[in-house]
Amino acid sequence: MMWWNVPGMSGWGFAIMSIWTVLFAALVIVGLVAAARILRAPADRLPQARPTPEDLLGERFARGEIDEQEYRQSLETVRSVRRSGIEA
Structure with a gap:
């Protein structure tokens, strides 16, 4: 070198x-x-997007935590509250 x-x-x-x-x-x-x-x-x-109440009900129904009647009743309640403009 x-x-x-x-x-x-x-x-x-x-x-x-x-x-x-x-x-x-x-x-x-x-x-x-x-x-x-x-x-x-x-x-x-x-922050991650929060699931909607409908999504939460659908997950509970899919896991078997609630039956179909309770699912439909709760879903109708959620939708009527949303239509009336009341926020939980």
């Missing part, structure tokens, strides 16, 4: 330079990953 005999640069100098290069590259990578997580975090924390 042509530049191995640079004055003042010993084997330890090359070793330290190599270690600092690897550490700097690792620092850049960690910084980029941290920046990506910070920029992406608000999108992950958006």
